[in-house]
Amino acid sequence: MSFSLPAHAVLKGPNFIREVFERGAGIPGFISFGIGNPAPEAIPVKDIQAAFDAVVHDKPMELLQYGPMMGDDHLREQTLQRLLTKRHMPKEGQALLLSIGAGQDLGLVPRTVCQAGDEVYMDAYTFTSAINAVRNVGAVPVSIAMDQDGMIPEDLEKAAQSGKGKYIYLIPNFQNPTGITMSLERRQAIYEIASEYDLFIYEDDPYGEIRFTADEVPTFKSFDKENRVLYAGSYSKTLSAGLRVGFLYGPAEVIGAIQVLKNNCDGQMPLVTQRVVSHLLDTIDYDKQIAKVARVYQEKWKVMKDTYDQYGSSKVTFTNPTGGMFVWMTMPDGVDSKAFFEDCMQHKVGIVPGAAFATDGSLTSQSFRLSYTFPDLESIRTGMEVVAKLTRAYC
Ligand SMILES: Cc1ncc(COP(=O)(O)O)c(C=O)c1O
Structure with a gap:
């Protein structure tokens, strides 16, 4: 046919x-x-091999059943603690969903929050899958000019005046493809625009902890007073991309809707890989x-x-x-x-x-x-x- x-x-x-x-x-x-x-x-191949060994022998019958909808409880708690203590993110009103890498979130977010014709503001050059995921739901990726500091707030504001915007997609740290890190002033200016035009910020941060210097620019989520930031992270670049474990953290109401969509698409994540990550966090020095x-x-x-x-x-x-x-x-x-x-x-x-x-x-x-x-x-x-x-x- x-x-x-x-x-x-x-x-x-x-x-x-x-x-x-x-x-x-x-x-x-x-x-x-x-x-x-x-x-x-x-x-860390040897540590990962040892972790697989340990998790398949520890409570195998638990592992071989369906797991919790939001992801493995212990790994969610470990991930949450790190976001709260190391990345200084707010806790009130938030929920955390484990996902098949931060990559899965790229599809889930526009499918949950966008309708056809909605605009999504993106760096002029950004991660290809994020652009395609927006197109896939009939929403419109809008290109915003960048300079050496990332997205230019004035250009964003001009675009947002259409009134059709839904969210701003950003990779503020070590951006893919440019390697640019957005300054704190820039982040604050963009947050203000998001606030004025009532836009979500989708902060995609799979590289955020892989820093060559001691300087750490605060995440959008860490100063998200109005609960408008969805933060995506991943264990792909810090442990192993093949394990396919990432997460999304943000407003509980939105995360709840995303979880339902995720469940309709692929059910629960495999417990094996989640427990491997969890075991590693418990047994190795992750920092x-x-x-x-x-x-x-x-x-x-x-x-x-x-x-x-x-x-x-x-x-x-x-x-x-x-x-x-x-x-x-x-x-x-x-x-x-x-x-x-x-x-x-x-x-x-x-x-x-x-x-x-x-x-x-x-x-x-x-x-x-x-x-x-x-x-x-x-x-x-x-x-x-x-x-x-x-x-x-x-x-
Ligand atoms: C900006 C960005 N987001 C998300 C991903 C997906 O990462 P993963 O699904 O492996 O966590 C990547 C991977 O290259 C990326 O560069």
Whole structure:
């Protein structure tokens, strides 16, 4: 039979991230700065193996039944305590739902809070799945201009004047794809606009604890006096992405509705993986584990940057990530960025064209996202030398 799928279910335009992945997979010796996978050496494999062993032998019959709708009780409590004590979030009026990574929340939130035609305000360049999830419900992703500090409040306010806004989607820490961290002043200004136009803030923070410096900018949720922030977090980048455990924390009424939708889609989360995470939090030094992840990423970013500085054109600009997994590289106007991308691919190095992340769907960009976490140090040196030398041929 031939299916006639509704427009919102059909991806528009090319999928650049998949293209880099698929083309690279067929090239021997290909070095990819395209995939946003955590570093293998930062995953505590032995601890995770021991945790699986422990949880399958401890109360197996409990584990092999359906679990609680909101997620494993002990893991919810551990997660909540961390949000309250380490991230200084409010407790009153809030609820916490465990989810299949922060990725699942990207779909659940717009499906719960948006109607067709509602506007969602997003950074001009942001996480592709977040943009697509908004489109999938017939809501409208609205591109808001950014500078080196993230979303520009004045531009947000202009857009919000339409009166059609539902929420603002932000990755305030070490943003994907740009690596930018939003300053506290910027966060406060955006919160004020949200308040004035009665918008939710969807704060997506899977990288927030992976910091290269001691400076921590308070989360939106930590100063959420009006209970309008939905905060998403994840154990993917600090423990293991394969476990697929994340969470959503926010207004109890909204979380309750999201939980019902989640239950209709996929039922309860597997208890096995939730208990593995929970066991790890009880038995390892989690802060030390996060510090290790940050150390590994910081070293990799440094190697990438030093290699570029040695061989690359000074006309290309880079953001300066102080945590997380990504950096944003921008070629001067007039440079043929498509040809540059193809040249990198021909030289067996994958970078992701910025258009992959464009909220307005534009197909060209002078920027590229590079992830420094997955390749080993030697591959980063080799791959970045190639990219850097090629920039000199272009500008
Ligand atoms: C901004 C952002 N949100 C959410 C996710 C999903 O993470 P996970 O589902 O692994 O927790 C990612 C992963 O790359 C991301 O970059």
